[in-house]
Structure formats: C-alpha cells, structure tokens
Amino acid sequence: MSQLQFDLDHVIDTLASEGWVVIPHALSAAITANLRTACLEVWQQGLFHEAATGRADGQARRAEIRSDSVLWLDQVAALPAVQAYNAAMDDIMQAVNRGLYLGLVELESHFAVYPEGAFYKKHLDRFQDDDARTLTTVFYLNEAWPQQAGGQIRLYLDADCREFIDVEPEAGTLVLFLSDRFWHEVLPARQQRLSVTGWYRRRGGNMPW
Template sequence: MNAIVLPDSTLLFDRIADDLATTGYCIYPRALPASLTDRMYQYLQELEQEEFRRAGIGRDQEHQLNRQVRGDQIRWLSRACPEEAAYLAWMEALRTGINRRLMMGLFDYECHFSRYPQGAFYRRHLDAFQGRTNRVLSTVCYLNPDWQAGSGGELLIYADEQARTPIERVEPCYGTLVVFLSDRFPHEVLPARRQRLSLAGWYRVNNSLGGIVDPPR
C-alpha cells in the first residue's frame, strides 16, 4: 500500500473535539489532507457501477429498498483494499484523537461511499437506530469537485426533532468534512441537479453484552 503521510492533525482534532463538546457538530472545508481526498476521488472514478448497490433502510435483517426515503447507491469500505484502508486510517486517527480529548469510548468505525444520481435525495432522518444506539458519531466527507452553489444536494441539519428550519445548510463541496452526534441531529439530503458523491461513516460504541461484540452494519 502507498502510505499516505498524514500531516499533524492535532489542531484540527482539537477544534473538532471542542465543537462536539459545545454544539455537538462541526463542518470543516478541506479537513482531510488534499492528497487523501484526491486519492479517494480517483479511486471512486475507477469503481465500476456493479460495485455499488442501492442503499437500504435499517440494518441487514430489516433491509427495505425504499426510493421514497433514500436514492443513493453505496459501497462499504474494507481494510482489505489499500485505497479504502487509507481513508479508514485517517478516520482511525480521528477516532483515537476524539477519544483522547472527550473520552467518548468510540470503539470502531463503519463507512461507505455514497453515489446519489441526479435527483436522488435522502429524507430527513436520525442516524442512530432506536433501541440500538451504538452509532454515536456520524461523519460525511464530500467528493464533488467544482460543486456550484445552486446545484441542490445540500445537507440540511436540524437542531432537534421538532425543528422545521435547519440550523445548517451544507454544500457538498470537495473535501468538506461534517461530524455530528448521531442521535441528536435530524438531517436530510436535498435532491441535486448533478451526481453527488460522498463518504458517510459512523463511529460506534461497543454495546455488546456477554462479550459478544455487535456486528457491524
């Protein structure tokens, strides 16, 4: 694997941890090393359509293909693939960085590429499954070069379940990283006028009982 040299991310991790502790979310343009963002984008261009599948709602057992809720196609990342491992390594550094600063006990990370075809959306939802809140921190990184304002595809973040007006409208610009508490902030993806690419991931805590570790996804 071509090792990516990670620049010192201490300051960035400090700021992310501060934001999570105060507001519970943060949005950073160009958060990742540019070489890593470029590498993920190049890799995504090479992936064949068959390597994506239409996203379902809920965990495996209750997978339900539902275009009324979300229209993206996904591909889960695995450490076995060097390109995917490079992104997972950066997210692992962020995991330990946050744990060190906030004692959140983040245990592992699961992540997929998302491809929203033109017009696709993801209706308002919370990322933490009710009664199974082992997803505690959501991350999204966007891979859309030359994204134009007015193309739609914004991520809208709401303060709580009652809120009707978003507290944030995030353009899915190349390299922007969003991190938020999974069970706190309802959010949605608006339909876009062009294809919209991203990496969506979740840090999980270990809710296992009796030494059985929760399976991923």
C-alpha cells in the same frame, strides 16, 4: 504522518459545545482526489447496490425515502486510497475518545453515490434497537460543486427541526455530528454526488429493550 489538515483540539471543543462541526479541507488534497478516483472506478465496475433503510431483517429499499447507492469500504479495504482514509479517520477517533470519552471502537463507512435527482429524506442515524452508532461522519468528494446543483446535507439544529444549516457537498469538507441528536436530510442532487458516509461506533451498543 497525520493527513489531517485542521486543529483537532478546536474540533473536539466544538463537538463538546455544539454536538456538530463542519471542517473544510479536512484531509489532504491527495487523499480526497484518490478517494474520488477510487469511488468512480468501483462505481463504474458496478460494485454498488441500492441503499436500504433499517437494519438486519428489517432492511428494505424505500425509494421514496432515499435513492442513493452505496458500497461498504470494508469490501474495498485493500485500495490504497481507502487505507489512507481509514488511517486519517482513526486519528480523529482516538482524539475524540481522549477529549470526549465517547468509547468509540470502530468506524463503519461506505461510498455513497447520488445519481442526478437522488435524495435522502429527513432521518436520524441511530437505530431504535441499537445505540452503537455514536458519531456520524460525512466526507465529500465533489470537485468544484456548483451551488445550484443542490445535494446539500441539511442538518437540523433543534428538536423541532425549525433551525438548520445547509452544507455544500464540496470536496474535502468533513461533517461530524452526534448520531442520536441531529435529524438531517440530503437535498435532491442535480448532478452526480459522491461522498464517504460513516459512523463511529461504541462497543456493546444493543439497547436492553
């Protein structure tokens, strides 16, 4: 039985027309609560590492750009909460492929913890030398998040980054957007902020140059 709590057809139509969509209460309350518990447990076990920018040999920790810590879900894939999340996200991938023909083949994702004061400066999610990342996913785990706590994702809607929306990181909200099209940033969080961030990837994404 699907754990999705929204109309997939509407989401696909919105992605087709706008390239992004925000879905409150996207997954069941049980999945959201269990993921939050799992995230906090592995955080307390010290399994996270400081997030880096770039990829492969070009990876580096640049605290002036981002200051969160992450744990890739494939490292804790046996956790029931992670398995349930992955199953729900696979349902989305199959539907998006049917509706938009994006050729998505997998989801890579990680828990992200932003300690108090952490942020992520404006960036695109697609690497310059690899265009496999196609559709970005952000799923929030923060219960009763106060607006004054910051931590919103700011999604820029135009090429000049003049028009934007701020999305509150409230538990159960799912954000989807095309990875190569939308600049975005995470505003400084004034309390601990939890999410699952990921990218649906297509096969053979290495660019020819």
